[in-house]
Amino acid sequence: MCVWFPKWPIQRLRNERPELRRAALVLFAGQSQRLLVTACSPKAERKGVRDGQPLAEAKALLRNANFLPADLVADREALRQLALESQHFSPLVGLEEGMPPESLLCDVTGCTHLWNGEAQFLQAVRAFWTDRGYQPQLALAGSVGVAWALAHAAKNTVVAAGDEAAALSGLPVALLRLPATVLERLESLGLRTIRDVMALPRETLASRFDLILPQRLNQALGFEPELFVPERLHEPLTIDHEWDVPLEDRLTLGHICRNMLQALLASSDYPGAGFQELEGELRTESGVVKLEVRLVRPSRDEGHLAQLVELQLERSTWSGGVVAMRWTVVRLGYLSNREHNWFAPEAESDASREVVALVDRLSSRLGEDGVLRAETLPDAQPEHAVQLNPWTQAGLARREEYALAPEQARCRPFRLLGVPQPIVVVTLDPEGTPICMTWQKAERRVIRYWGPERIATGWWRARDAQRDYYRTEWDDGTHAWIFRDLRGGRWFLHGFFE
Helix, strand or coil, X not given: CEEECCCHHXXXXXXXXXXXXXXXXXEEEEECCEEEEEEECHHHHHCCCCCCCEHHHXXXXXXXXXXXXXXXXXXXXXXXXXXXXXXXXXXXEEECCCCCCCEEEEECCXXXXXXXXXXXXXXXXXXXXXXXXXXXEEEECCCHHHHHHHHHHCCCEECCCCCHHHHXXXXXXXXXXCCHHHHHHHHHCCCCEHHHHHCCCHHHHHHHHCCHHHHHHHHHHCCCCCXXXXXXXXXXXXXXXXXXXXXXXXXXXHHHHHHHHHHHHHHCCCCCEEEEEEEEEEEECCCEEEEEEEEEEEXXXXXXXXXXXXXXXXXXXXXXXXXXXXXXXXXXXXXXCXXXXXXXXXXXXXXXXXXXXXXXXXXXXXXXXXXXXXEECCCCCHHHCEEEEECCCCCCCCHHHHCCCHHHHCCCCCEEEEEEEEEEEEECCCCCCEEEEEECCEEEEEEEEEEEEEEECCCCCCCCCEEEEEEEEECCCCEEEEEEECCCCCEEEEEEEC
16 A cells, blocks of 8 residues: 655645645755755645745745745654554555655555455545545555555555556556656657556567666566565663662662663664663662653763763652662664864864753753743744743754744844733824833833834634734833734833843
8 A cells, every 4th residue: 555645745844833734835955056946835836836946936926935944854754653653554664765755655465354345444544644634645556566656646546456557557657656867768759658668568678768667567567576664663772670689879879870871872773873861760669760861962971871860869759778770761862963173163062062961960950841941933923932941852943944034033122021011102193103102100202113013823823913013212212112902902012122
């Protein structure tokens, strides 16, 4: 069975960020001087945007779209997670070959009878993904090639054994998954369908169109096997240690933990990966004590990990002695590899590593909720655009993805009030141009103003906000950020420029 997710990068983003589901979405990638569109939503296509189009041309055609950088790594990892979820239907599920993948391949031999037949099985798979917000196209056939081709040509298709040639004959030759050079050669000869290729002498295909053409044709018809690599859940790294005499000395426990961490690091065979989250379990005479260690960045530094574990032991309390201990690596992460600069000072990178190590230690001693950082969120309402999250949790947003445009960033104050405060504003015209205002029982005269900048929240907000913001300069030199609520007409002070 082949499960194809058309425009997978678009589907992934819309599933992760519901606010993008009704918006025109364009993804781009490339070098700074040559940015090209890699994927676009149907709404953007109707405006003339196409894959491979220069980004500048796409922005000229569609100014109000959401333009975001493509992330091939995130696309592949998210599709891999779907492959693991698909093991509900088959134990052998993998990704199609090629980059970037958009389809799942499933070996469903001996599985369809559990759903009373192939048609009901296919319907259950489609309902499974549709309920999760995806739009797949599926096909079930006796070979990978036929299932892949029909999934891309039709929806919910089942091909009986022996009917592969008839099912393929009327399809475009591009659905044989051939390289572009071979497709151009076939097009120049007028061979546009698989039926046209099948009519040629089989022994001449390799010499005329390269070995890939007869290989793909034989694989589709079942004459040659085609394999795929199924995704497997990685077993967690775990180490246990038991002893007969209960231990109460924490220094001894810390030494045992250090030896266990050393053994975990030695048994980790994931290249380029470090430990980012560990869970510990102490079995004491009175019960079980849970420990958690989370790092801002993955690390394989035995000393640093041991120090964090010892801080967790200091924070934890229990009665009686410890008779057993277990440590499990819950989450791995890729270590950041940077090129070493032999001529520039390394003070900046050293300071960054020291800050991360300090945050790890403080989080282990004070708890993860005791060390927070500000993260930007994709929200038009300013008071909801920043959120405080623990340093050791995965970031909710990425700076490059949600950064404001330079001209818009200059209109944002550095200091926002916790809650917008109501003020009295005198205006010259009904449009709301402010000339003076009263705040904290004092009258402030407006010398200059900039704006308005209209901000409105989306349909997913229970109570949406519609505001006109102004940057105002008072007679005492203060620059304030005020807005008029378009729903009720009231004025509020929201922040100060410093």
